[in-house]
Amino acid sequence: MKSFGEPWPEFNDGLHYRDLIRSSDSGLTLIEFYSKKYENSAPFLGWLQRIHNKQITIDGNAVTDPDTILREGMELIYYRLPWQEPDAPHLLEILCEDDDLIAVNKPSGLQVLPGGLFQQRTVLTQLQWRSRKLTSSSACQEPHPVPVHRLGRGTSGILLCAKTKLAKSRLAAYFADGTSVVGVSRDSNSELNTMRKITKIYRALARGVINEDEVTVEQPIGQVRYPGVAKGLYVASPSGKPSFSRVDVLERNMHSNCSLIQVEIQSGRPHQIRIHLSFIGHPLIGDPLYVAGGQPKCFDPDVTDESLAHDGGYQRPGNPVPGDCGYHLHAHRSVFPHPITNEVVDITASLPSILRTQEESKAITQG
Template structure:
């Protein structure tokens, strides 16, 4: 898609009891901090936001069960690799090679330039869904559920820690021991282009990673 404009996107939210009584403007400005309050007010006044299919004013109070939609006008998504080589496939499971720079799921400025949407575009005859995530800056094997059985069983295996992810990375000079354990909590943190990323944060979910140094170099290998 390059620098061409995409087709725009319709974002949908369902109102629950926690936000009943909030105005439409309060809801968007508090929930989606990537845009300031004035910008959200302009979008509402321009008719880009609707409640149950009808445009409203910024002070409209929300009720439980209502559906909010925000139409984002077409924009140029960041230019990233979109090729998804298929490394393995059977009736239940596919494995693809995810390139660096391509997010798995939509978020922020990335909607069509994501694995999820490219699967629909490049393989429209298939019903494929990523069973796990790889970070935007990470390349590697990504497993996709093709059948209901494949999605259910592989999801169970990830949930029960029967599947492991092994990463290889280059880092700068460090004093890490040859083998180490990391128990840093992982959670969402704001990130402009993507909306959020998962990273080390005190209020995240518990996580355990095991690391092993494969080789050391006095230089920064591959960073020349």
């Protein structure tokens, strides 16, 4: 298999955030605008620090007076200074590629899309760099690939990316259609069966010995307030959205008190497998966040840390957050119709050694 990826520079390029003042914001002061609209980025004192540090311009001119009155039509730009992002792998293995799509084997520890501390060290960045490189060495314009779904930063395995707008819309529809018929048996209705066009199978290592050979989990997943997660944390919630996971036990290890499992998900809720396994009392081994019941290990939504980081933002929370790694979860196999030709595409990503059965490990050793 071919791989690609450029080593990360020590510091990223920083970011520019642009706002055009609307009539509804006219009359606000500069500090009122940023501290209210972007309170999840930094507290009041943090935005004061950024203003005094000349990181905000109005119509191209740096402004250091936080009480500057804003008027409709003004262009504001906040420049987030370059920073050293946390360590992340950079190599991606190509599993399948043609003119319409590329599937890569994402390593654990690499984020898919920009967010939080990871703005450059992402799969998207590596795809962009590769696309530019191919374009510069070719007479034709190479399409720019984009991921059509997400995997958690700590999750490894198959990530599907589209190279064209048509492929992107159709692949995204496969995921959406599957979620819309959550919980319906594959064999109970042929019409619904055709709607669920994509099969997603994962391998994972769960804590404890699961007695049943097969377990179905249909616990809804919703969001709650959680320090350090601006949009809220996904948890097991009776008022959440329908979610469906089928768990098959492959091996049980009594000595290590764990179970090697295969999980097929119909829906694709964020952190679904981590939440569902913890909900039934078997959280993933090494998961720093979710514990039995599908809830976070540390949960006090009213606790906030308003101390400032170097750039004026909030300090990284001391409690675990969804992007923390340490668990063993791998997107092992995907089966779906090609978005353009409609031919069946069956992709497999090689398993990490810890997620192989004894028979699989023996076969690799002997082969």
